[in-house]
Amino acid sequence: MVGARTFPGNLYDVHILSAQLEQTRILLEDVGREPKEVIVDLGFRGVDQNNPNVEIFHRGKCQSLTRKQRRWLK
Numbered sequence: 001m002v003g004a005r006t007f008p009g010n011l012y013d014v015h016i017l018s019a020q021l022e023q024t025r026i027l028l029e030d031v032g033r034e035p036k037e038v039i040v041d042l043g044f045r046g047v048d049q050n051n052p053n054v055e056i057f058h059r060g061k062c063q064s065l066t067r068k069q070r071r072w073l074k
Helices: 013-027 059-064 067-073
Strands: 037-039 055-057
Touching (some): 055 067
């Protein structure tokens, strides 16, 4: 985990991932890196098309994940 951000109200997970990735990019600016892979829970299903530069892993994709990626989820 690189950073954590709070959001007012009770927002659905799909709406907060891009804002969280933006904060992570800001925190990683000094290092010169960007997030490439994100491990999330099932609330983030369907956000792949909104974040094309980031590979999103969650339990719902288990059939298409490699063995190493499945270990990350554990």
